Amino acid sequence: MKAMAALETAKKFIEVQFPDCDAALLAGSVTRGEETATSDLDIIIFKGELSSAYRESLFFDEWPIEVFVHSFTSFQSFFKSDRERGRPSLQKMISEGIVLRDHEKLNSIKNEASKQLEAGPGKWDDKTIQLKRYFLSDVLEDFIGCQNRSEGIFIAGRLAELLHEFILRTHNQWTGESKWIYRALRNFDEELAGVFAKAFDDYYTLGNKSGVVKLTDKVLAPFGGRLFEGFSVGK
Numbered sequence: 001m002k003a004m005a006a007l008e009t010a011k012k013f014i015e016v017q018f019p020d021c022d023a024a025l026l027a028g029s030v031t032r033g034e035e036t037a038t039s040d041l042d043i044i045i046f047k048g049e050l051s052s053a054y055r056e057s058l059f060f061d062e063w064p065i066e067v068f069v070h071s072f073t074s075f076q077s078f079f080k081s082d083r084e085r086g087r088p089s090l091q092k093m094i095s096e097g098i099v100l101r102d103h104e105k106l107n108s109i110k111n112e113a114s115k116q117l118e119a120g121p122g123k124w125d126d127k128t129i130q131l132k133r134y135f136l137s138d139v140l141e142d143f144i145g146c147q148n149r150s151e152g153i154f155i156a157g158r159l160a161e162l163l164h165e166f167i168l169r170t171h172n173q174w175t176g177e178s179k180w181i182y183r184a185l186r187n188f189d190e191e192l193a194g195v196f197a198k199a200f201d202d203y204y205t206l207g208n209k210s211g212v213v214k215l216t217d218k219v220l221a222p223f224g225g226r227l228f229e230g231f232s233v234g235k
Helices: 002-017 075-085 089-096 106-119 126-145 149-169 179-188 190-206 210-223
Strands: 023-027 041-046 054-060 063-070 098-101
Touching (some): 002 023, 002 041, 002 054, 002 063, 002 098, 075 106, 089 106, 126 210, 149 179, 149 190, 190 210
Antiparallel strands (some): 054 063
16 A cells, blocks of 8 residues: 555656656665655656756655656766675666656666676675775774773674675675665575674674674685785785
C-alpha cells in the first residue's frame, strides 16, 4: 500500500515540480520493498538542457523527497566517480528505478547502469592493496591496544569501514556505507556478512575484541598479513 502511495506521489511530484522534464525515475528502498517509516523518495530527473547536475531535499505532500537532476550526459561523470570510489550509488538507483516518465534515451542509460553494476568497480592494483593493507593494519593495532572504551567504540567503527572495503574491493565487489556496509557484504557472501556483524556486535555489547581481531587477520593473511615494517610512501 505504501509503495502504491509512493508511486502516485512521485508521479504527482514530477507533474508539479518538473513538468518539462524529459524523463524521470523513482528509485530507492520503496522500489525494492524495503521501505521503513522514515524512508524518503529518491527521484531522478533528466532534462536535456541543464547547465549542471544538482541534488535537492524537500517535502511534497508530506513525503520527504531527494531529487537528483541530471542532463543526458552529466550522469556519466557521476558513474565514473562512483566506480573510482567503489560505491555505485547512481548506477543502483538508475538500474532499479521505476520509470515515471519515459524517453528514448532512458533505456540505454538504464542498461549502462546495469552493466556497470554487474562488472563491479575493478580490482585494486598491488600498490593500492599495500596502501590499504597498511592503514587497515594500523587501525587494527590501535583497536587492540586501546584501553579507553569511549575511544574504542569509534576505532571499531573505522575498522569496520576499512575491513569491509578491503574484503570487497580485493574481490572486485562494490562497497557501501552506513547500513549498506552490511548489505554489500551480504550480497557478496552471506555467511561472511554474518561473521562480520557478530564480531563487531560482540565488541559493542560484550567488549570482546577477539572476533574482530581474528576476522581482520584472516582477511589480511592472503596478502601477507599485517603490514608495518618496510612500508613507505613517496620515498
